[in-house]
Amino acid sequence: MLKLLAITLTLSSLLGADASSEKVEKFLKDTFAANPNIKSINVKVTNVTEVKGYEDWNAYYVELDAMLKKEKRQVVQKMVWFSDGNFVTKELFDLNSGKNMSDLVSLPFKSEHYKKENLIYGNPNAKHKVAIFSDPLCPFCRTFVPEAIEYMKKEPNKFAIYYYHFPLDSLHPAAVELVKAAIALELQGKKDVVLNLYKVQIDPKEKSNEKILAEFNKVMNSNIKLSDLLSKEVSEHLKNDLELADALMVNGTPTMFFDGVMDKTKNRYKEAK
CATH class of the missing domain: 3.10.450 (Nuclear Transport Factor 2; Chain: A,)
Incomplete structure (x- = not known):
């Protein structure tokens, strides 16, 4: 292009x-x-x-x-x-x-971008707000994102962690259906879905939705069905996440924003007081 x-x-x-x-x-x-x-x-x-x-x-x-x-x-x-x-x-x-x-330089992460449905840990009024855009099948993300989340979730009044699904479908086509399953499970009220999402072992190039869903349900101990992935609520949530990534010119994973500013070091949360 x-x-x-x-x-x-x-x-x-x-x-x-x-x-x-x-x-x-x-x-x-x-x-x-x-x-x-x-x-x-x-x-x-x-x-x-x-x-x-x-x-x-x-x-x-x-x-x-x-x-x-x-x-x-x-x-x-x-x-x-x-x-x-x-x-x-x-x-x-x-x-x-x-x-x-x-x-x-980076575009600002505005207050209206912090949505309730994207808050996975912490108090929304916490001192610091951290937004993470990630693909669960991105090799670096699979190590970095769970470690960062585990570090911050221990201090809910210090960090509010907002997570935005950003599957890189051209590199990891299996990630698209995987995050749909995660959204569907979150909509059912299940906790710790994002953290466990990084434990799912699947070939990033896998195209069989049945295989992807089987591995997902095994890790999550859930019963998400193919029909759940087609729900309007799931599609709308993923669409909103992807549109926000596009608006902010997010083009790689993981991408982090710390208190409204893109953190290209990805370490500001460790330095926060």
Whole structure:
């Protein structure tokens, strides 16, 4: 997708003296429109954040909505661009520290994103709120997520843990049905479902729903049926989780937000007082 849309811009692409969302939108629209593979394109800046430690630079979160000529299909893609008012660039590095500016910015996790149905442990009024997006079949997640949850669940007034299902269906197709089963079981009132979810042993490429469900029920000591996975409530919960991940530009697992800010170190919960 990115290859179809990408047009190389030099680091010193001139934008104008006073950068604004409108100017960024126009500049990118005019530039991408020059791609012969694109029939039409709309560009919208959805959010603007400061780059911490670099007061002259802002990060512009951009949504591209393009119609491709040959494929005759629509492509929607989210991207981050940087501008200091004079220049615009997709990649920005600090020559002294080597830092990638992309590692210093993220969209805020807003208060309305903390939903009751996603709270798995802790008091909703706890001092710190931690949001976790994870795929239970992601190799790193299977070690990291249970350890992090076990660490925080011991202090319910210190940590409120919110969990969002983010199965990477292209890498782990079995994860999709697995998380549906987990949601169905949670809706029945079962506790500790998320923690036990990481104990299910199944080939990430498994496509047999019967096998996936059999392994799930064995670990959970439950009786979730295939029909349970098709319920409106299950579909709505997973849809909401995936839409939030998309809105926040979450593209990997595990992704953590600590008190509303993406924690790329994934260690802030250990440093919290």
